[in-house]
Amino acid sequence: xxxxxxxxxxxxxxxxxxxxxxxxxxxxxxxxxxxxxxxxxxxxxxxxxxxxxxxxxxxxxxxxxxxxxxxxxxxxxxxxxxxxxxxxxxxxxxxxxxxxxxxxxxxxxxxxxxxxxxxxxxxxxxxxxxxxxxxxxxx
Numbered sequence: 230x231x232x233x234x235x236x237x238x239x240x241x242x243x244x245x246x247x248x249x250x251x252x253x254x255x256x257x258x259x260x261x262x263x264x265x266x267x268x269x270x271x272x273x274x275x276x277x278x279x280x281x282x283x284x285x286x287x288x289x290x291x292x293x294x295x296x297x298x299x300x301x302x303x304x305x306x307x308x309x310x311x312x313x314x315x316x317x318x319x320x321x322x323x324x325x326x327x328x329x330x331x332x333x334x335x336x337x338x339x340x341x342x343x344x345x346x347x348x349x350x351x352x353x354x355x356x357x358x359x360x361x362x363x364x365x366x367x368x
Contacts, residue, residue, distance in 0.1 A: 236274065236286040237309070240298050242349065244271050247287045250348040251275045254326040255311075260284055277311060285309075300349030307344055307352045316341040316357035323355070 241247035244262075251257040252275065260274040270291065276284040290296045302308055313319045320334060320343060331352065332344035340358040347353060 234283055236284050238286045238288045239309075239351070240290050240295055240302060241287050242290060242296075242299050244273055244287060244289055246348065248273060248275070251285070251287070254323070254328060254348075256322075257285075300347075300351055302351055305352070307354050309351065310354045310356060313355065313357050316343075316355065320355060 239247075248259060248262070252259050255277075257275040257277055260276050261272060262274075263272045264270075265272055270289060273287040274284050275287060290299055316334070320330075323345065324330065328345050330343050330345045334341055334343040338359075340356055342354050342356040345353050345355055
């Protein structure tokens with residue numbers, strides 16, 4: 230058997246403002262933006278450049294109880310992990326884009342890491358793994 234997770238749903242307030250953040254500030258690729266009239270919603274998928282792994286499904290909150298989770302899908306913990314091949318290039322670009330880092334860059338055994346917030350406050354690790362470490366060894 231072979232299985233894989235292909236999308237993670239990220240609850241957002243508005244499709245277009247979320248697309249603007251992920252595509253223009255984080256420089257993700259917009260993979261799909263398709264209107265689904267039968268449900269009056271859009272299927273919006275974004276992915277980091279060069280990624281062939283999990284993509285984000287930007288899912289607009291459609292019920293009042295979903296609005297409470299915008300920006301807090303992991304209860305204040307780091308929710309998503311963005312691995313890069315050049316930490317300082319991406320960190321400096323993100324700072325210049327006005328992205329808020331809530332923990333400054335640190336050198337760890339596994340690599341270089343800093344914690345940033347997306348436009349709604351979800352926390353992300355920006356990290357560059359050392360060659361001798363993998364993501365699974367960090368968990």
